[in-house]
Amino acid sequence: MIQKHTLVVGPFQCNCSVLVCAKTKEAIVIDAGDEFDRIKAWVESQGASVKYSVHTHAHLDHIGAVEALKKWRPQTKICLHKADEGLYKNLAMQGQLFGIKYDSPPPIDQFIEHEEVLKFGDHKFSVIHTPGHSPGGVCLRFEGGELAPEPVVFSGDTLFQQSIGRTDLWGADHGALIRSIKDRLLTLDEQTRVYPGHGPATTIAVEARENPFL
Ligand SMILES: [Zn+2]
Numbered sequence: 694m695i696q697k698h699t700l701v702v703g704p705f706q707c708n709c710s711v712l713v714c715a716k717t718k719e720a721i722v723i724d725a726g727d728e729f730d731r732i733k734a735w736v737e738s739q740g741a742s743v744k745y746s747v748h749t750h751a752h753l754d755h756i757g758a759v760e761a762l763k764k765w766r767p768q769t770k771i772c773l774h775k776a777d778e779g780l781y782k783n784l785a786m787q788g789q790l791f792g793i794k795y796d797s798p799p800p801i802d803q804f805i806e807h808e809e810v811l812k813f814g815d816h817k818f819s820v821i822h823t824p825g826h827s828p829g830g831v832c833l834r835f836e837g838g839e840l841a842p843e844p845v846v847f848s849g850d851t852l853f854q855q856s857i858g859r860t861d862l863w864g865a866d867h868g869a870l871i872r873s874i875k876d877r878l879l880t881l882d883e884q885t886r887v888y889p890g891h892g893p894a895t896t897i898a899v900e901a902r903e904n905p906f907l
């Protein structure tokens with residue numbers, strides 16, 4: 694079993710999820726974007742060790758707490774798709790645009806690739822590369838029975854309930870985003886539960902039917 698806890702963090706209200714393997718207490722943090730103290734408090738309350746800090750992409754609202762996390766638990770591996778490395782390294786510059794000050798983030802430990810499988814505790818998930826909102830955007834997929842009876846995908850800022858990611862920022866590409874969603878998300882089992890990087894959960898079936906951008 695996986696214990697899932699989602700915190701809505703920072704001024705951009707990013708959904709940061711902490712997933713803990715109930716048996717081994719090994720955990721991953723998805724999108725440690727801000728408010729590190731709250732993330733830390735939850736991890737500590739579970740007695741968990743964080744194996745991976747996985748980032749769906751490198752916009753500031755999804756990586757802002759990674760430096761504090763790495764300082765606190767240096768064994769945590771920071772995972773990001775290579776194509777977002779430039780954005781990641783330019784966190785300070787991203788912050789300037791929004792009047793928020795950041796130091797340079799720590800080095801990325803592991804570049805994650807399309808269809809790569811990562812494990813923590815008794816569980817595993819796979820990476821789906823979905824460029825468009827940013828070049829290295831990824832979604833994270835759990836098979837049915839892992840996190841919920843049905844499959845689950847963490848969709849970052851690629852797909853939202855009734856919306857899609859913006860494509861007016863660094864390295865974004867609207868055509869690529871639509872292709873990523875249509876070829877790599879809408880082709881998933883339609884029962885798949887979707888946890889976006891912002892806002893409420895949805896399902897592939899609902900978005901395939903009702904999302905006005907698709
Ligand atoms: Zn974003």
Ligand SMILES: [Zn+2]
Pocket residue numbers: 705707752754755850890891
């Ligand atoms: Zn975001």
